[in-house]
Amino acid sequence: MNRKDLVQRIQELKGNYSFVNGFIYRINEYDGDYPLLWCAPPVFQSRTGDNKSFKVTLYAFDEINEETEIEKEQVWSNQEDYLLTIADTIQQLGNDVINVRVESLEVDEYAISNRGTLSSVIVLSIDIYDCGA
Numbered sequence: 001m002n003r004k005d006l007v008q009r010i011q012e013l014k015g016n017y018s019f020v021n022g023f024i025y026r027i028n029e030y031d032g033d034y035p036l037l038w039c040a041p042p043v044f045q046s047r048t049g050d051n052k053s054f055k056v057t058l059y060a061f062d063e064i065n066e067e068t069e070i071e072k073e074q075v076w077s078n079q080e081d082y083l084l085t086i087a088d089t090i091q092q093l094g095n096d097v098i099n100v101r102v103e104s105l106e107v108d109e110y111a112i113s114n115r116g117t118l119s120s121v122i123v124l125s126i127d128i129y130d131c132g133a
Contacts, residue, residue, distance in 0.1 A: 001096040001128045003042045036061040056124045061117045076107040079120035098127040
């Protein structure tokens, strides 16, 4: 498995979310549908033999319309569950995924996109076996 395969597999897990792979600074150019799963390009962390480690940052976005604080908490809870499910499922993608660690999971509102959105961001450290194929 390589970085391209890793992103492709994450895209396959997007469910009913739209999917974009790219640098997050481009979020304000996005004019597609929500909910949205945004996958930043994996960042190479280390290599040991045929094993590689990547930092993968995923953002979940939902549009909001003046939700109450209780409604916002429900959206964030749903996003957290969604992102953690993706992390758990990545671990089960095959023998070439060695380990998935959740480094952080944070929520925010209006912070990244100039559209009215609630967002959650998860940072994963993913160890893969890459035999160079």
